[in-house]
Amino acid sequence: MSDTTSHDSIDFDRYDRIRPIRWTGDALELLDQRKLPFTVEYVTCTDSDAVAAAIHALTVRGAPAIGIAAAWGVVLAARTVDADDGTQAATRLAPAMQRLNDARPTAVNLAWALARMRRVLAASGADWREVITREADAIASEDLAANRRMGALGAALIAPGSGVLTHCNTGSLATAGFGTALGVIRAGVAQGRIDKVYAGETRPWLQGARLTAWELQQDGIAPTLVADAAAAHLMSTGAVQWVVVGADRICANGDTANKIGTYQLAIAARHHGVKFMVAAPSSTVDMDTASGDLIHIEERDPGELFAVGGVRTAAAEIDAWNPVFDVTPHALIDAIVTERGVIERPDGAAMRAAFGG
Numbered sequence: 001m002s003d004t005t006s007h008d009s010i011d012f013d014r015y016d017r018i019r020p021i022r023w024t025g026d027a028l029e030l031l032d033q034r035k036l037p038f039t040v041e042y043v044t045c046t047d048s049d050a051v052a053a054a055i056h057a058l059t060v061r062g063a064p065a066i067g068i069a070a071a072w073g074v075v076l077a078a079r080t081v082d083a084d085d086g087t088q089a090a091t092r093l094a095p096a097m098q099r100l101n102d103a104r105p106t107a108v109n110l111a112w113a114l115a116r117m118r119r120v121l122a123a124s125g126a127d128w129r130e131v132i133t134r135e136a137d138a139i140a141s142e143d144l145a146a147n148r149r150m151g152a153l154g155a156a157l158i159a160p161g162s163g164v165l166t167h168c169n170t171g172s173l174a175t176a177g178f179g180t181a182l183g184v185i186r187a188g189v190a191q192g193r194i195d196k197v198y199a200g201e202t203r204p205w206l207q208g209a210r211l212t213a214w215e216l217q218q219d220g221i222a223p224t225l226v227a228d229a230a231a232a233h234l235m236s237t238g239a240v241q242w243v244v245v246g247a248d249r250i251c252a253n254g255d256t257a258n259k260i261g262t263y264q265l266a267i268a269a270r271h272h273g274v275k276f277m278v279a280a281p282s283s284t285v286d287m288d289t290a291s292g293d294l295i296h297i298e299e300r301d302p303g304e305l306f307a308v309g310g311v312r313t314a315a316a317e318i319d320a321w322n323p324v325f326d327v328t329p330h331a332l333i334d335a336i337v338t339e340r341g342v343i344e345r346p347d348g349a350a351m352r353a354a355f356g357g
């Protein structure tokens, strides 16, 4: 795993104004991503079940972001239990933590964050409330640092003058800030490596058209929006040198779950000689899941396919199938970038060398 990075010429503060998750000390404020880009509005959660509902409803979304939100959900749940130490608290918090865990199945970051909160609870005494509050804050601050490092590592792979296509939203809205794949793109633009950014609309929830387009506009990086169906044709024109995407779960052999439509981008990219990069923090790596066929792919309400913005766009009285993730086999991935470094041509051996197991 290589680790050549250059943080120079990246003005992180310029690119880092959006915060989808705000802890007030008493409540968790979540930027309501169902309403972006036309309405910027925060939802206030004062208990853990409200956080679980917000994760399920995609009020807050994005693998790292839902882990961070769930960690603060545990802090809110702690308000409802009395316990002499962390072990007793963990037992009494278990039902609320299970409901947080069950909010969405595919992104490993949710379970990872809750497991981290359980670990510190088990090791804490009478100060367990302060301990879990510090841990939730650490999960968020470590994610921001990881994204900034990943941005530099990933951008270093991209030759100056490149065009890049991204999918879904993997920016500040999906993380503690700066983003994963969008962090690579922000860094690549800042360093003059990326001349053109294309964003796939990402049906049916339109994370690309609604969130990535809006988010990059805040940075003065206006992407060119493309229909999901136009991606392969775009690659055939030679306008794109890299496809850069995020991840929801990276398996022990490098197989990667990400937003539905990622797999076909990888197939088209390989056919057209376009490089394919996955950028994700190590909290997205799941060495306990051997391969992509074992990942639970979330299926959401088919109604998400029938309408856009509340306006029906599909014929009446038809069925729909709405899986919202798919799995890209590691053989189609040219590089996996985490904050620990770059894994080129990922496979089981490379993943074990980087992450153990």
Ligand SMILES: CSC[C@H]1O[C@H](OP(=O)(O)O)[C@H](O)[C@@H]1O
Pocket: 061, 062, 063, 064, 167, 168, 169, 170, 171, 174, 175, 180, 181, 207, 245, 246, 247, 248, 258, 259, 260, 324
């Ligand atoms: C850095 S976010 C990773 C991942 O999460 C998104 O899914 P969703 O919008 O359903 O939460 C998408 O798959 C991103 O690539």
